[in-house]
Amino acid sequence: xxxxxxxxxxxxxxxxxxxxxxxxxxxxxxxxxxxxxxxxxxxxxxxxxxxxxxxxxxxxxxxxxxxxxxxxxxxxxxxxxxxxxxxxxxxxxxxxxxxxxxxxxxxxxxxxxxxxxxxxxxxxxxxxxxxxxxxxxxxxxxxxxxxxxxxxxxxxxxxxxxxxxxxxxxxxxxxxxxxxxxxxxxxxxxxxxxxxxxxxxxxxxxxxxxxxxxxxx
Amino acid sequence: xxxxxxxxxxxxxxxxxxxxxxxxxxxxxxxxxxxxxxxxxxxxxxxxxxxxxxxxxxxxxxxxxxxxxxxxxxxxxxxxxxxxxxxxxxxxxxxxxxxxxxxxxxxxxxxxxxxxxxxxxxxxxxxxxxxxxxxxxxxxxxxxxxxxxxxxxxxxxxxxxxxxxxxxxxxxx
Ligand SMILES: Nc1ncnc2c1ncn2[C@@H]1O[C@H](COP(=O)(O)OP(=O)(O)OP(=O)(O)O)[C@@H](O)[C@H]1O
Ligand SMILES: [Mg+2]
Numbered sequence: 001x002x003x004x005x006x007x008x009x010x011x012x013x014x015x016x017x018x019x020x021x022x023x024x025x026x027x028x029x030x031x032x033x034x035x036x037x038x039x040x041x042x043x044x045x046x047x048x049x050x051x052x053x054x055x056x057x058x059x060x061x062x063x064x065x066x067x068x069x070x071x072x073x074x075x076x077x078x079x080x081x082x083x084x085x086x087x088x089x090x091x092x093x094x095x096x097x098x099x100x101x102x103x104x105x106x107x108x109x110x111x112x113x114x115x116x117x118x119x120x121x122x123x124x125x126x127x128x129x130x131x132x133x134x135x136x137x138x139x140x141x142x143x144x145x146x147x148x149x150x151x152x153x154x155x156x157x158x159x160x161x162x163x164x165x166x167x168x169x170x171x172x173x174x175x176x177x178x179x180x181x182x183x184x185x186x187x188x189x190x191x192x193x194x195x196x197x198x199x200x201x202x203x204x205x206x207x208x209x210x211x212x213x214x215x216x217x
Numbered sequence: 218x219x220x221x222x223x224x225x226x227x228x229x230x231x232x233x234x235x236x237x238x239x240x241x242x243x244x245x246x247x248x249x250x251x252x253x254x255x256x257x258x259x260x261x262x263x264x265x266x267x268x269x270x271x272x273x274x275x276x277x278x279x280x281x282x283x284x285x286x287x288x289x290x291x292x293x294x295x296x297x298x299x300x301x302x303x304x305x306x307x308x309x310x311x312x313x314x315x316x317x318x319x320x321x322x323x324x325x326x327x328x329x330x331x332x333x334x335x336x337x338x339x340x341x342x343x344x345x346x347x348x349x350x351x352x353x354x355x356x357x358x359x360x361x362x363x364x365x366x367x368x369x370x371x372x373x374x375x376x377x378x379x380x381x382x383x384x385x386x387x388x389x390x
Contacts, residue, residue, distance in 0.1 A: 048348070051352050052351075052352075053348045053351060053352060078352075078354055079354065081352075083352045085345070085348075085349065087345075089299075090342075090345035090346070090348070090349055091349050091353075092349075093349060093350065093353060093355065093359075094271075094359065094360065094361070095269075095271045095295070095298075096271075096361070098362050099360065099361045099362055099363070102360065102362050103353055103355075103360060104353045104354050106360035106362075107353065107354040107355060107356055107358070107360065108354060112362060115362065116362050119362065137298065137299065137302060151353070
């Protein structure tokens with residue numbers, strides 16, 4: 001099976017604090033991976049590294065079979081990776097819900113008409129059409145999560161990185177999210193503290209232990 | 218009505234200037250300053266008063282102003298909006314945690330801490346914004362799905378008045 005992501009002997013540190021040492025992670029095509037671990041062990045930093053927002057210190061980092069050494073190696077792959085921020089507020093770039101969801105589409109120079117069609121579709125899928133014209137910063141915590149997630153999903157990335165997607169969602173919405181995510185034929189890496197969600201959704205579960213990833217299932 | 222209130226408020230500053238001119242008994246100049254500054258204020262309020270800054274920046278983009286400038290206005294307005302939200306949240310927190318403003322060290326320290334927090338938070342926000350811009354493929358332009366609005370009668374009449382006043386500007390001065 002082809003490999004979406006390969007990390008080998010990777011070290012990641014933040015301000016001299018070493019978070020990961022000799023880290024290995026393989027994610028094959030369409031695999032659903034969950035990562036758990038204590039607060040502050042560096043899960044968000046790991047996802048940011050995979051999303052190309054933070055550079056690793058050493059080791060091998062391959063994304064869709066392309067080795068990545070510097071930031072510029074990441075550029076052509078940018079469109080293939082979607083990243084959901086832990087705090088949705090950080091993610092919003094436009095003040096109105098529909099504009100924000102459309103942002104990455106329009107930035108990839110899709111036509112307005114096409115972008116609108118796709119936005120309509122995803123709003124309907126998520127059941128949040130009533131939020132369309134609202135100001136993103138005034139939404140409730142769960143609504144923000146949904147809008148942010150819609151903004152990621154709408155671009156149809158091949159690899160999705162989701163940082164705690166279920167926190168702030170009620171149980172009905174969680175069910176729905178599991179259903180939506182399970183039906184996608186994409187590779188997905190999820191960081192979550194939510195046991196039930198992980199068990200239902202993930203093919204493989206890793207835990208962060210002693211600055212490494214330990215495979216649980 | 219809202220605009221009128223804003224105009225009255227801004228006239229406080231105009232009044233200070235005028236009083237200082239009246240002090241040297243130059244009545245003509247005082248009248249001129251009053252009329253002219255009010256003309257400028259009314260024009261500015263008509264253009265920007267009722268709109269929020271997000272829309273103004275989209276308008277600037279439609280007018281083909283440089284993209285970096287438009288993005289600057291746009292993201293500044295985002296931060297100002299978040300700032301005001303932050304301040305309101307802080308007020309609520311103070312209230313909930315039993316803070317009463319007094320003339321005491323503690324009060325001043327709390328306000329000082331708040332300003333410090335705001336500054337730290339803006340650093341944090343700026344950093345996260347740069348990450349979001351990168352991960353969502355920002356290319357020096359902001360977007361909206363909204364169709365550009367058609368010219369309406371109000372705008373056309375404003376344009377005519379402005380043009381006329383520009384033509385007459387020599388005479389007025
Ligand atoms: N900008 C920064 N500068 C210095 N240290 C940081 C910075 N950001 C995070 N850290 C530290 O790095 C460590 C890892 O942070 P990270 O956000 O990756 O943790 P996490 O595993 O996502 O935690 P959580 O489960 O609470 O979200 C933490 O100890 C944190 O204090
Ligand atoms: Mg985290």
